[in-house]
Amino acid sequence: MIYVAEFGQLPIEFCAKCARNALRCIFFFELSALSFELFRFIRVRNRRVNDIKTKALSLKDIKDLLRAELIVGEDKLDIPVKAGTASDLMSDMLTGQNSNVVLLTGLCNVQVIRTSVIAGVAAVVLVRGKQPTEEIITQAREHGLPLLSTSFTMFTSCGRLFNKGLMGVEEKVSTLHHSR
Amino acid sequence: MANLVNSFSIKARDFAKAGENSLQIQSLLKSIGFEPELIRRISICAYEAEMNAVMHGGDGELLVTVDPKNIVLEVSDDGPGIKDVKLALREGYSTATPEHREMGFGAGMGLPNINKNADSLAIDSSDGRGTRLRIKFKVGDG
Numbered sequence: 001m002i003y004v005a006e007f008g009q010l011p012i013e014f015c016a017k018c019a020r021n022a023l024r025c026i027f028f029f030e031l032s033a034l035s036f037e038l039f040r041f042i043r044v045r046n047r048r049v050n051d052i053k054t055k056a057l058s059l060k061d062i063k064d065l066l067r068a069e070l071i072v073g074e075d076k077l078d079i080p081v082k083a084g085t086a087s088d089l090m091s092d093m094l095t096g097q098n099s100n101v102v103l104l105t106g107l108c109n110v111q112v113i114r115t116s117v118i119a120g121v122a123a124v125v126l127v128r129g130k131q132p133t134e135e136i137i138t139q140a141r142e143h144g145l146p147l148l149s150t151s152f153t154m155f156t157s158c159g160r161l162f163n164k165g166l167m168g169v170e171e172k173v174s175t176l177h178h179s180r
Numbered sequence: 181m182a183n184l185v186n187s188f189s190i191k192a193r194d195f196a197k198a199g200e201n202s203l204q205i206q207s208l209l210k211s212i213g214f215e216p217e218l219i220r221r222i223s224i225c226a227y228e229a230e231m232n233a234v235m236h237g238g239d240g241e242l243l244v245t246v247d248p249k250n251i252v253l254e255v256s257d258d259g260p261g262i263k264d265v266k267l268a269l270r271e272g273y274s275t276a277t278p279e280h281r282e283m284g285f286g287a288g289m290g291l292p293n294i295n296k297n298a299d300s301l302a303i304d305s306s307d308g309r310g311t312r313l314r315i316k317f318k319v320g321d322g
Contacts, residue, residue: 088284089284089287090283090284090285091284091285091286091287091288091289091290091293092287092289094224094227094228094289094293095289095293095296099216099220107283107284109283109284110196111195111198111199111283111284111285112284114198114199114200114202114203114227115199115227115284117203117206118199118202118203118206118223118224118227119220119224120216120220135196143203
């Protein structure tokens with residue numbers, strides 16, 4: 001009986017060790033496979049982000065995406081818009097690099113037009129269905145600044161454009177800080 | 181090239197016209213054919229200074245001098261002046277009224293932004309004596 005037990009114990013113990021080792025092997029193998037997948041995912045994702053970055057929308061794309069009414073700028077529907085920004089604070093529009101971007105704003109006064117012309121903005125979109133006064137329209141027309149109005153809120157408008165690859169202005173702002 | 185001097189008048193609290201002078205300066209510089217980045221910096225400074233004078237200052241004048249090496253903006257007003265110039269140059273410091281904020285201004289970025297965009301800025305002001313800004317830009321490398 002003792003021998004049997006002794007004989008019996010050895011292989012069992014060996015097998016348990018073996019199983020533990022095998023489990024360890026499988027665990028490390030899975031871990032490395034998982035990290036490989038993770039790296040691949042990050043790489044693919046980065047590539048996708050880079051693809052999006054280079055994408056500029058035309059003013060017509062923006063008008064369609066926001067189902068917007070074009071008030072001024074029939075002749076400028078094909079202009080490229082590099083990036084987007086959203087603000088009700090005109091002071092913010094004067095800091096940083098905002099040339100050739102589309103401005104989404106809830107502010108509806110003549111200073112929006114003047115500030116946008118000074119900052120070199122490509123087009124202005126009034127959100128929440130705001131309708132400009134005659135004076136605002138005249139100013140926009142005078143300076144050749146496209147003016148649109150969308151029923152979407154600020155958040156939804158930004159999301160719809162971002163989703164189609166229109167980026168913010170951050171990168172340009174940081175390069176500006178470095179160079180100056 | 182002879183010096184080109186243009187003068188524009190600023191009227192205090194005239195929000196309907198505020199900024200018009202700077203837009204004229206911008207198109208003047210465009211017609212001369214300066215670099216877009218230089219025009220952008222000058223226009224922003226002119227606009228910030230003009231809005232400051234309209235909002236906080238008094239009646240005044242915006243003078244642009246263009247010579248082959250420099251472009252100088254001189255903005256003066258006979259308003260109440262700046263009590264503490266050092267404080268006014270700090271980002272975010274503002275004495276704006278709710279009316280200014282409704283128009284989208286008054287974030288306390290006016291003078292700091294001029295300082296950032298100009299090649300040199302001199303402020304001559306004290307309590308009750310009006311304000312005079314001299315904003316200078318270099319043309320090209322000169």
